Amino acid sequence: MRFQAVTFPQISRMTDSLGLHREWVEIPLPPGGPAELRRLWTGKPEITVDAERPSDEWLRLLPDEIRRVQEG
Numbered sequence: 001m002r003f004q005a006v007t008f009p010q011i012s013r014m015t016d017s018l019g020l021h022r023e024w025v026e027i028p029l030p031p032g033g034p035a036e037l038r039r040l041w042t043g044k045p046e047i048t049v050d051a052e053r054p055s056d057e058w059l060r061l062l063p064d065e066i067r068r069v070q071e072g
Helices: 008-017 055-071
Strands: 036-039 045-048
Touching: 008 055, 036 055, 045 055
Parallel strands: none
Antiparallel strands: 036 045
């Protein structure tokens, strides 16, 4: 299944499974392609959900991407 629009349950799945507070990240509701994870000027990470890749595959890669952004 590919993301069509990011829903609250999907956001919860992303943040809760990673131990992140929902207020700690910005997640635009329209998915993009390819996925992007970057740090905003506020210091918060922004996660643009990948509209091209199957959601389960993309979610498995997310923890490593978040760690990369936090360290960088």
